[in-house]
Amino acid sequence: MISIGLPGKFALSQSLIEREATGTDAPKIDFEIPASIMSCAKKRVNDYVAGRMAAHQAIASQTCNQFSAGQSLEVTRQANGMPSWPDPLVGSITHTKQFAWAVVGFQADLLGIGIDCEQIVSRRTSLDISELVATRDELDLIQSKFDFETSLTLCFSAKEAVYKTINPITNWPIDFRDLSVNTFNDSSLRIQLKPNRFDFTPAIGFDVGFEFADDHVFSWSLFPHSPISVDLTRHISSRQFYCTKNRSTVASI
Secondary structure, three states, X not given: OOOOXXXXXXXXXXXXXXXXXXXXXXXXXXXXXXXXXHOOOHHHHHHHHHHHHHHHHHHHOOOOOOOOOOOOOOOEEOOOOOEEOOOOEEEEEEEOOOEEEEEEEEOOOEEEEEEEEEEOOOHHHHHHHHHHHOOHHHHHHHOOXXXXXXXXXXXXXXXXXXXXXXXXXXXXXXXXXXEXXXXXXXXXXXXXXXXXXXXXXXXXXXXXXXXEEOOEEEEEEEEEOOHHHHHHHHHHHHHOXXXXXXXXXXXOO
8 A cells, every 4th residue: 555645734635546456447436427527438437536536535534624514525527627626625636547646635724736646657758758848957957866767757747746736726828848847856846937927927936745656656736825825816816817728738648
């Protein structure tokens, strides 16, 4: 059983399902699968079910008195495909062929959470996508400790976690080249959203934790309440920024 060592500063809960070991591609479920998902290929349906199972297990492990009596704790789906978390929670879901992982916390503590899990990619895939994911300087920084394939996968996963942290708040079409890895150590990276993007002047920094297990990298990004998060929220509210431009990066590796 794999356990990811999330920071203890916030009241986080998580569920990590090993799909092949538990047979979660044919689960008993007690939540509704949207018609738009049911019409998809079997793999997409199984991914959705495994992710929602992890999310509901993570919610069930939260022991608090902040839920209303009779409140539905189901994680539903927004029109844009993003998970919709029941109040007062915020969370994130990720899945691979082998794992489904969900992390939840409280809106009182965090403006956003982003997690990502990726299997270490092959040399060929790394070469194919490297220019979309990272600069040479970023890869050189991470390759001071890991090989090229691991470095590329870690950089992708960490940036994806940051994207999943900030996009639900802003709806900004963030490209991976908008995110810069500034520092790196054995267990975390510092990633910065470049300043003056999307008409928001300050640079926003994210500390992204990571762990390796079973040929996978698990990454997480937390966005706690702070002066810059307050400024960002005000900026979004005042500008009413809605952007329909598609992301230009690869969506998954």
